[in-house]
Amino acid sequence: MGTAGETSGLALSQDILSGFAAMDDAQKLDFFRDVARGMNIDPETVRSTLDAYERDPSKATYRAFASAAEPRRQELIRRLNALPGATGALVRMRADLLRLSRGDPELEAFDLDFRHLFASWFNRGFLVLRPISWESPAHILEKIIAYEAVHAIDSWDDLRRRLEPADRRCFAFFHPAMPDEPLIFVEVALTRGIPGSVQDLLVEDRKAIASHEADTAVFYSISNCQAGLASVSFGNSLIKQVAADLSANLPSLRTFVTLSPIPGLRSWLAAEGLEQPEPDQMSALAAHYLLNAKATDGAPYDPVARFHLGNGAIVHAVHSDADVSDKGRKQSGGVMVNYLYDLKKIAQNHEKFATAKTVAASAAVKTLAAGADLSKSQER
Known part of the structure; x- marks a missing residue:
């Protein structure tokens, strides 16, 4: 945190991220606890700077309060993210933090720093909506198979049935810093009328219809792909964006529905x-x-x-x-x-x-x- 030079700072960031990736769970837990405790706010400094701001509101007193109220671990995360390609590593780091922090108040508070930063970094304005088709790169298709969380994709043939026909669509949000990692994706069936069975949508020998013959778009599977982005919401933006795009491209569509599970x-x-x-x-x-x-x-x-x-x-x-x-x-x-x-x-x-x-x-x-x-x- 005291490094002034950009080159040395990036080298240290690389050392930290590489070292973290090589740790086992016990070592990662030690790392998280050390950062959570050693780079936390100082309540007394927060109180004194807030008192100073209340007595004399100014740019200087507000800056002092804002600096005191922000844990130094947030700046650590920002500096790590300055390393090219680090955003994905930090998302994976947070996934480990979520997995290991359950029931630990200090670590749960630390996670709020990740959430605060990720809410800005993964703002809708930075996300890119991309269609996923049978012609998409294989490494993207492999991740669609792996990340499908609602209706498991059993094989490449199963994936093909969901992507290739004219009455099927798939869309995903990507982030420029993670161009090969879908963040969330939705699978869509174009149908005549509102379906009441997911097996009817996914059956092997069904007869596809032309896209212009469909009057209904059915969002039948929505899957979050990154455990490290839990509680960072962009699913609502995905559905609304896809509905708007489909409506613009297929004027015959009149109805937009899901066919959703009831997990509880x-x-x-x-x-x-x-x-x-x-x-x-x-x-x-x-x-x-x-x-x-x-x-x-x-x-x-x-x-x-x-x-x-x-x-x-x-x-x-x-x-x-x-x-x-x-x-x-x-x-x-x-x-x-x-x-x-x-x-x-x-x-x-x-x-x-x-x-x-x-x-x-x-x-x-x-x-x-x-x-x-x-x-x-x-x-x-």
Whole structure:
């Protein structure tokens, strides 16, 4: 941190990043703790500089306070990032920090410094939206296979079925400092009408349609690729940008929906004493869960619901037997949900959700939820 010369500073950055990459977990934990404690703020200096600013607000007193209130470890991260190619290494470093810091208050506070800097470095203005096709470089396609987190890609043939047909699209955000690393990607099916089964979308022998014949764009898989960018949100920007681009290029598209999993449903059913509901009740219970099950902050309990509703979507339709894979059965009893993105109402829905946690839903979903049988829960 005391190095003045650019060349020596870059050499030290290289030494630190190379040394960190070679460490085992115990050594990485020691490194994180040493930085967290040795480069933290000094509360007394923060208090005294704030008092000085309150007594005499000026450029000088504000600079002194701002300097005291920023941990020196933030400047360490910035200096490491001055090394060409270091951004990806720092994202991987934060992934290790998140993995190793659980339950450690000092390290969790250190992570806030990474989050603060990454929120600026990975601002939407720096991100580049790129289409991914069957013609994309092999090293990018390999990463799409590896990072797919919703519906596993079993083979190159499976990937080809998702990318090559005229009624399929894939888009990813990239950062100029990490040009070969997708940050997040979305897979899109162009369909006639709103689908209620992911297996129908992914079946091997389906007949493709011409893109201009489609009236609906279905976002059926959204995957974050970088563990080190957790809590740095750009998924909402991705969906809105893709919807806008598709709408501009394919005027026949009228509807933009997801076909989404409901990952918290099974755990909620178990907590409510409804581990084995009647099959004909699964959709109704899922609708009730999406509309009424809340976390401690008043937002929906389901993480995917929080994401899409926070983006301004509405709960449009609930489908039973929509994902009959082992994973789909395990996490939600096979039930899936369409979140509808009405491009004219996204801002309005987002505002209501942000201010009052209002869950926007179609009349059909509200009616379905009203028919949910919660008697077992009430008896318990």
